[in-house]
Structures are given as structure tokens and as C-alpha cells.
Amino acid sequence: MLKKLYLVFGGGVLMFYAASSLMGWEIANSGSRSRMGVPFFYTGFRGGK
Amino acid sequence: MSQSPLRVGLKGVWREVRFELTGRTQNRHQLGGTWDEWYATFSNGWVGWLAEAQGRFYLTFHQPLPADATLPAFASLQLGETVSAIPNDTPLMVYERGTAEAVAAEGEIPYELRPGEKFDYADFSGKGGSFATIDYGEEPPWVFVGRQVSLAEIGLADARAAERESSRVTTAALGCPNCAGPLSLVAPDKTERVTCPNCDSLLDVIQGNLSYLKALAPSDAPEFTLSIGNEGTFADGTKYKIIGAISRSVTIEGIKYYWHEYLLYNAPIGFRWLVHSDNHWNFVEPINAAEVASSNNIAAGTSAIYNGKPFKIFQDAAATVEYVKGEFYWRVEQGETVRATDYVAAPLMLSQESSANEINWSLGRYLTNAEVEEAFGITDLAKPWDVAPNQPFTGGFYYTWGLLPLAGLFLVALLMVPLAGSSAIVHRESITLVPPAAGGASVVFSKPFELKGNRNVEITASAPVSNSGADLDIDLVNDQSQEIESVNIPVSYYQGVENGESWSEGSPTNSASMSSLPAGKYTLRLEGSLDNIAQPLPVEVKVEQGVVRGINFLCAFLILAIVPILGLIRKISFESSRWKNSMFSSSGGDDDE
DSSP, X not given: OHHXXXXXXXXXXXXXXXXXXXXXXOOOBOOTTOOOOSOSSOXXXXXXX | OOOOSOOTTOXXXXXTEEXXXXXXXXXXXXXXXXXXXXXXXXXXSOEEEEEEETTEEEEEEEOOOOTTOOOOOGGGOOXXXXXXXXXXXXXXXXXXXXXXXXXXXXXOOSSOOOTTXXXXXXXXXXXXXXXXXXXXXSSSOEEEEEEEEOTTTTTOHHHHHHHHHHHTTOOEEEEOTTTOOEEEESSTTTXXXXXXXXXXXXXXXETTEEEEEEEOOGGGOXXXXXXXXXXXXXXXXXXXXXXXXXXXXXXXXXXXXXXXXXXXXXXXTEEXXXXXXTTEEEEEEEEOGGGEEOOSSOOTTOEEEETTEEEEEEEEEEEEEEEEEEEESSOOOTTOEEXXXXXXXXXXXXXXXXXXXXXXXXXXXXXXXXXXXXXXXXXXXXXXXXXXXXXOOTTGGGGTGGGHHHHHHHHXXXXXXXXXXXXXXXXXXXXXXXXXXXXXXXXXXXXXXXXXXXXXXXXXXXOOOSSEEEEEEEEEEETTTOOEEEEEEEEEEEEEEETTEEXXXXXXXXXXXXXXOOSEEEEEEEEEEEEXXXXXXXXXXXXXXXXXXXXXXXHHHHHHHHHHHHHHHHHHHHHXXXXXXXXXXXXXXXXXX
16 A cells, blocks of 8 residues: 555656646745745745835 | 375376386384385386375385496495486485384285384485485395376376375374373374373374373473464465474574474375464475585575575574474474574575484475464464564565656656757846946846746856955846846855965856746846945846756655665665574675565
8 A cells, every 4th residue: 555655656746847847847046145036836926126 | 094195006107107006115214203115016017116205205216226336335425415326317415314124014015024124225316306215225235216206196196185085084092101191193104202282291102102201391391372283274275283393492602592393284295394483484394405506614605596596594503402292203302403504585494404314405485474373363473573584575665666756757857858948048138237336326127028938037147256246136027017036146256365275266157046937028127236346347147948957856856765765774774684683694685575
């Protein structure tokens, strides 16, 4: 049972990875003094100045 | 009374030649135990002997030796030695030598048997079931060569079926000569020694009669998990009855380690063993010594090969019988010691037990508690507390098939390269930042540019800085919604010489990236804090989309690698626990299921 669960989990990670690649979702790196840029998913701008 | 499936008058076929069993002799081993030899007369004039011992059958024929062949003297025979003087397709190895005593005969045999007459003999085995025996009672010795056969092979399969019927009535009821209490023998024609269940006396069985040998000290009695008389049906559907139990020990570095062995009996099949050690269980059956290739020099790294499979040396020690209970096919005794050498290839264990006159090999298969519970219809067997020498590791899936998602990740990553598109520069512009002290504006805007959806965004800033720097706060402004995404890109470069060594830090080029944004027209808003800059600073700004950064791949890789790595750590720990109990722990490795 655990083995099946692990394979299902692994398949889920692969699907998520493929979807991220197609949608351009990415963990951002916005510099050494980063304010982290946008999160992984676009959920709206965090506002400006 | 006999449980033998054979009888005088039975007719069979061997290599398309009919034969009849016309006579029988019975001989006794010097350590107890009897075996039958049936005289087989063939329709073409051949005569042979069908030997029957512990449920196994050997058909042999007298083999005259070439005039120049010389057999080794009985006294010089070494166990494990190959004797090339015996003509046979495969080399034959001595696995037993001893002195036997003629007991009785019936029917027609080609010589006059004198009960009590003793003779020396040696038994040999070879690959493929080859078998030979030398009768040193004759001068020159007589050689008989043949092979181990099944009853079906010699046209006597029906004899076995008949025997099954008769086995139901072969239990012998006897009285203990010490306490007069009743006891019964399950295998009366094979049993040599039995303990009285009433007074714990050890009794000899001689031709169906019991004689008192000694009393077993009650304090010696260990607690056996299974009882004499219990019946168990194993995975292959064969039912065995426990007829004896032994407690044995080895002493290593002054410490005694005990285990229990149960003698299993099934009339047509013979004897097997169920070994119980540290709450681990093994089903053990005898194998042909000639099928095992092993070295006499035992050291770390030594291995034995059986059926093409290598087994690693695990233990080599003197095993001593501590206590016996039930009935046995040899004259077992407390204190009886043999050299026991174990080799492992989980879930199998290859064991050699050697004494002065005999070498026996057996193959043990690890049984889980659940298998033993199912076989005997019991529950709640005590759980093992350590790893057994041949216990299979059951978590191999997680670092074998568990690597499948990781392999899938590489495949998906390759597929995504063309699907996700290549990187493209969507905007490049040189923007000049002027220090406020020089009258410049603190904020500068770029020209508008288009961003596509579903692509990540990377902004790179480069400036000709030297021992100076600019901390750039860059806002990405959506011209339609006026919403802003901010990043910080420091561009600085400092260098110098200190204590004769040059140093540098920072970089004139730096970048920041962000996840995909909604498609549309955007403008960059730059605000820079300049350090050690008095002149206008030209900043080259580049905006790219679809940049391959690998961060997603890395994260997925780490997530998917956790379970295989943990599985591998568990496996290493398991093997370490297995081999820490070995006398040859340096040969530890990755036995696997």
C-alpha cells in the first residue's frame, strides 16, 4: 500500500513539475536583498510604491 | 514394522528395463540409524541395489574398476576429497565414511548376511544426483555407482501412494523402561533415540525396543515455542509433524548463544528442520554436498556456491546439543558437537555441519513469523529483536522501483525543453542614473515593452562600476492595471590589495527573476542608491523570458530523492545490523532479496 502511495506521490510531483514548466511558474530569485518577487503562482501584484 | 514404501516383490522400470525387488538387507550406522538396501533383479540380467535412507533413494550397480585403478585406503579417506579412481561422468566427493553393522535380511540376496557383522564403507556424491558407495568389507573393496532417484523415476510412484495409506497406522506405542509411562513413536523404523515425555529420560530405540540411557536434568529444559506433535502445513502444501526438538548453542568469545531446532517428519518425504533463533525462523532441508562448491580455508570474504548462487561466510563455530526432546533418527546426545559453518545469501542460508566421519549440507529458507503462524495455525509468535543472518531486506522497492519517479523527472525535463520554448530577450535598454548631487532625477523609467504569459521573467542589470556600487530598486509596472512587481538588484564591484594579496567582491552584472506574470505591456521603473559615484552611471537593463534556471528541476529532484535516499540509508543500517553478528563482519555487503 505504501509503495503504491509513494508511486502516486511521485507521479503527482512529475505532473506538478510539468505543469510548472508549461505555465512558467517558478520559485523566484529577486536578488540578494530580495523581497522574493512574485510567489510561485501569480496571485496578483503585491502593490508598488 | 516399517514405513518403507518398498517391499519384496515390487516391480519397477529403470531406463526402460523392468526390474523386481527380490531381497532386502538392513544395516545400522555406527552412530545409530538404519538404512535398507533392496536387491533389484533386472529383466536383462542386470542386478543393482536400491538403497533407502531417510526418505531418499539411491540406485547403484556394481562397477568393476580398471586393472590399473587404485582406491584410497579407508583410513586415508578425507571428507570432501574427490576420488578420481571411481569411474563416473562427474567427480565424486566423499561426504560420509563409517562402519556399519549388518542387521537383517529378507528375500533373495546374492550373499549370506551374518547379523552383527561389521564393515567399513564410504559414500560419495556428485553433481546431478550422482552417487557411489565403496564397500570396504570386501577385498579388494567393491564399488557401486549410480544416482539418487525418485520412486517415480523407477516406476514405483504407486508404492509411495500405498505408503501414504499405511503411514496412518505406523505409530508405535511403547512403554518407558524407566517410568513405565506410555510413549509413542511417529517414525518407529527410523527412530534411534527418544525422550520420555513423562520422566524426561533419554531412551535408545533398538529394533523397536526401548532401553534407558540417562535422565535429562529438568533444569536443562528450555521452553520450546512449538510442541512435539504440532503439525504444520507449509507454503508448498506439505504437512510435517514435529517429532523432536533440540536446543543447541555456540560459544563465541566466551558467550553462549542458543537456538532451537525442531525435527519435522513427513513419511514419504523424510526429515526437515525448522530452526528458531532470536525469534527468527528457517525451514531447512538437506542438499547434495557435491552441488556445493566451497573452500576449506575459511576466512573473511570466503564464499560457497550452490546452484550458481554465491553465499557469503557468516559463522564458523562448534555447535553443541544442549537439550533434546522427542524422537530422532540418529543417536543424539547432550553435548554432541559438530562444526557448523553458515553462509548467507538472503533469504537463503547454506549450512555445513561436519564431524569426523560425515559432512552434511543443508539449505535454510527464511520464514516470516506470519508464515510460521499460518503453517501451524498459531498466533502471537514473539517478534524478532535483531536482524537474522539470512533475513531478506524488504524495503528494496524504495531504492529500486522507487527511483522510477526520478527517472521520469529526467524524461519530463527533456520533453519540457521544446514544449516550454526557448529563452528570448524581450527588452534591452541603456538607462543613465544621475546622482542627485549632480542634479539628476532619483527615478528613471524605461520604454514600454511586451511580456508574454506563461514565461518566467529575468531582469539583468549591468553597470561599469569599479570600487563603487548601485543598489537598484526596479519595479515592473503593468501599464494597463498599474500594478507593480518589485525586485532589488545590487550592482557593485570592489577590489583592492591587502597584505600583498588582491581581493575583489561583488559583480558589475546581477539579475533577479520572477515567476510568470500576466501578458501585457510593461514599463521598468528604476531607482538607484549610488555609492561612491559622482558621475552619471549608464545601466544596461535586459529583460528576458523563458529563461531555463533549473530551480524547479532541482526542487523536484530533491523531493523525489528523499525516499530512495532514506531507503538506501535503511538498507545500509539493516546490513550493518546483520553483519555485526557475524564472525566475518568485514565480508559484509549487500545481500538482497
